[in-house]
Amino acid sequence: MSLGQFISFEGIEGVGKSTQVREAAKRLTASGQRVLMTREPGGTPLAERIRGLVLHERSEPLPASAELCLMFAARAVHTDNLIRAAFARGEHVLCDRYLDATFAYQGGGRGVPDKDIAALARLACGDLAPDLTILLDAPVDIALQRMAQRGELADRFEQETTVFFERVRAKYLALAEAHPKRMVRVDASAGVTAVSAAVEQVLRARGLLR
Numbered sequence: 001m002s003l004g005q006f007i008s009f010e011g012i013e014g015v016g017k018s019t020q021v022r023e024a025a026k027r028l029t030a031s032g033q034r035v036l037m038t039r040e041p042g043g044t045p046l047a048e049r050i051r052g053l054v055l056h057e058r059s060e061p062l063p064a065s066a067e068l069c070l071m072f073a074a075r076a077v078h079t080d081n082l083i084r085a086a087f088a089r090g091e092h093v094l095c096d097r098y099l100d101a102t103f104a105y106q107g108g109g110r111g112v113p114d115k116d117i118a119a120l121a122r123l124a125c126g127d128l129a130p131d132l133t134i135l136l137d138a139p140v141d142i143a144l145q146r147m148a149q150r151g152e153l154a155d156r157f158e159q160e161t162t163v164f165f166e167r168v169r170a171k172y173l174a175l176a177e178a179h180p181k182r183m184v185r186v187d188a189s190a191g192v193t194a195v196s197a198a199v200e201q202v203l204r205a206r207g208l209l210r
């Protein structure tokens with residue numbers, strides 16, 4: 001059985017991540033490869049319930065430490081119950097966010113130290129890490145404008161300030177610099193079709209498409 005690759009998609013809200021994950025999944029599937037498309041926080045029924053809590057619970061304040069633990073609780077469930085099983089079947093896993101999101105949002109955004117995140121990552125993910133991470137990057141003002149145009153009710157993160165998202169974006173860019181082999185930055189300020197073509201190029205360069 002062929003070995004599946006773990007491909008994560010990252011970026012701040014409004015960069016068109018979910019659309020690009022779907023497009024990439026379509027391309028890989030059309031080329032005859034088996035793909036599991038999933039997301040974080042979430043991906044399994046239990047992890048989706050944790051997602052509901054961490055994104056929408058407003059009954060009392062959620063300390064950054066609790067937010068962090070909930071993200072990792074969801075990730076541990078998702079990793080063990082869905083992702084590892086997909087690799088055992090030889091599938092590619094396309095994940096809308098994974099561990100980099102925690103370094104960017106809870107680390108860059110909320111100020112949780114990297115070493116604490118790394119310690120929890122060892123517990124929740126073990127040796128599992130993406131083979132390829134596509135960072136969809138756009139200036140915060142453009143991304144937030146697009147997010148506002150979606151017109152949905154804002155969750156706990158979407159209500160954050162521009163300054164918060166600047167910190168998150170800066171952390172993502174620092175991660176891309178620190179992991180140049182794994183992380184590829186794609187300019188997401190262009191239209192959907194141009195971004196999708198750029199993602200396709202990355203997949204070709206990695207030998208995932210011919």
Ligand code: TMP
Pocket residue numbers: 013017040041055071096097098099101102103105106157158
């Ligand atoms: P989504 O909007 O991409 O579905 O992601 C949900 C939100 O969760 C998004 O605002 C980013 C946030 N998030 C974190 O803060 N830490 C994490 O580890 C993950 C996976 C997501």
